[in-house]
Amino acid sequence: MREVFVEAENGSYAIKIERGLLPRLGAELKEMGISRAAIVTDETVNALYGAAAEKSLREAGIRAKIIVLPAGEHTKSQKYLYEIYDELAAFGVHRSDALVALGGGVIGDLAGFAAATYMRGIGFIQVPTTLLAQVDSSVGGKVAINLPYAKNIIGSFYQPGLVLIDTATLDSLDARQFAAGMAEVIKYAAIFDETMETMIRARDLEAIVCRSCEIKADYVRRDPFDKGCRMELNFGHTLGHCLEVQTDFSVLHGEGVAVGMAAMAKIGENKGITEPGTYERLISLLDDFGLAHDPAIFDRETLEKTVNKDKKMEKGGVRAIFLERMGKAVAKTLPAAELIAGWEELL
Numbered sequence: 128m129r130e131v132f133v134e135a136e137n138g139s140y141a142i143k144i145e146r147g148l149l150p151r152l153g154a155e156l157k158e159m160g161i162s163r164a165a166i167v168t169d170e171t172v173n174a175l176y177g178a179a180a181e182k183s184l185r186e187a188g189i190r191a192k193i194i195v196l197p198a199g200e201h202t203k204s205q206k207y208l209y210e211i212y213d214e215l216a217a218f219g220v221h222r223s224d225a226l227v228a229l230g231g232g233v234i235g236d237l238a239g240f241a242a243a244t245y246m247r248g249i250g251f252i253q254v255p256t257t258l259l260a261q262v263d264s265s266v267g268g269k270v271a272i273n274l275p276y277a278k279n280i281i282g283s284f285y286q287p288g289l290v291l292i293d294t295a296t297l298d299s300l301d302a303r304q305f306a307a308g309m310a311e312v313i314k315y316a317a318i319f320d321e322t323m324e325t326m327i328r329a330r331d332l333e334a335i336v337c338r339s340c341e342i343k344a345d346y347v348r349r350d351p352f353d354k355g356c357r358m359e360l361n362f363g364h365t366l367g368h369c370l371e372v373q374t375d376f377s378v379l380h381g382e383g384v385a386v387g388m389a390a391m392a393k394i395g396e397n398k399g400i401t402e403p404g405t406y407e408r409l410i411s412l413l414d415d416f417g418l419a420h421d422p423a424i425f426d427r428e429t430l431e432k433t434v435n436k437d438k439k440m441e442k443g444g445v446r447a448i449f450l451e452r453m454g455k456a457v458a459k460t461l462p463a464a465e466l467i468a469g470w471e472e473l474l
């Protein structure tokens with residue numbers, strides 16, 4: 128088993144990574160002193176792994192209940208948040224009990240926000256089953272729901288007590304979801320560690336998941352509340368979130384991030400911030416996974432609205448994440464209009 132530790136001022140915990148780890152979930156929770164747990168999952172993941180997760184808890188003597196929600200980004204909403212609260216109340220959950228998020232980033236973000244707010248905080252365990260969730264969303268404690276016009280706009284920072292990653296769950300992931308997860312992996316190569324390119328090209332999944340968790344853990348340790356360097360993890364997201372909203376979430380999060388990263392790399396080169404050649408290197412990686420990156424896809428009006436609602440907005444403009452070169456991010460504050468003008472130059 129590989130283990131990565133997250134040591135942050137708002138919570139420290141282990142990320143345990145191993146193929147075939149899911150059946151150990153119950154034993155891990157028992158060791159943590161948990162005797163009652165509600166599993167939140169979606170319909171697709173429930174059909175694949177719900178029974179195994181529930182069995183593992185019951186075999187460890189933990190009272191378990193499974194809450195099954197529809198799959199997809201629209202579930203990260205007020206409606207399903209309140210459905211979780213009602214189910215937790217009916218199951219008699221208390222602060223010493225736990226909520227287990229079994230699924231992708233949608234379930235992790237939603238269930239995490241429910242765990243952060245129910246009784247002002249109950250136990251929270253992440254069991255991510257998509258590549259995106261294993262390399263990014265299950266780590267770091269950003270939990271949230273969306274409004275139809277803004278991503279992650281209602282949320283909190285709430286670290287899990289444990290992240291349990293069974294890489295065998297990736298076997299059932301379809302090619303589109305796999306590619307969307309790879310977008311966040313390519314992000315780590317772009318902002319922090321260009322040497323990841325080798326493991327990405329080789330599709331060495333265990334290495335990819337482990338290195339991604341190490342990088343994310345390091346950012347979270349240095350800046351748990353997203354006030355400084357952690358914003359680099361948002362590379363490509365200002366524009367990516369625009370595309371998700373613009374398409375009513377039919378473009379996946381990772382797909383949006385891919386287009387956003389490519390656009391920011393090109394805008395950066397045009398502005399003299401980014402070393403020439405970086406854009407070509409980045410899109411060659413995106414192309415390897417069939418990730419689209421045509422900047423013409425953005426709708427100007429939605430772009431203006433979403434850039435102005437970005438959580439990185441501050442005095443003087445939006446804190447925009449550029450690349451200095453492959454493997455190194457740099458943040459620059461610029462007026463929203465300047466960022467949009469930079470995008471227009473790409474058309």
Ligand SMILES: NC(=O)c1ccc[n+]([C@@H]2O[C@H](COP(=O)([O-])OP(=O)(O)OC[C@H]3O[C@@H](n4cnc5c(N)ncnc54)[C@H](O)[C@@H]3O)[C@@H](O)[C@H]2O)c1
Nearest residue numbers: 171198231232233256257259260263264269296299300380
């Ligand atoms: N909190 C964070 O730090 C953070 C980081 C990145 C992304 N996110 C959020 O994560 C969300 C995207 O997460 P996602 O890409 O995992 O999407 P998702 O949770 O919607 O999962 C994608 C699809 O894959 C299915 N699925 C899940 N596991 C599967 C498996 N093992 N086999 C087959 N199908 C499976 C799901 O049912 C779903 O239909 C977005 O809302 C994004 O904003 C959060």
Ligand SMILES: O=C(O)C(=O)C[C@@H](O)[C@H](O)[C@H](O)COP(=O)(O)O
Nearest residue numbers: 263267269278279357360361364438
């Ligand atoms: O953990 C972070 O910090 C990130 O920014 C990771 C992103 O990949 C992720 O999509 C996150 O949910 C974005 O958060 P937001 O603050 O831009 O809503």
Ligand SMILES: [Zn+2]
Nearest residue numbers: 311364380384
């Ligand atoms: Zn993201």
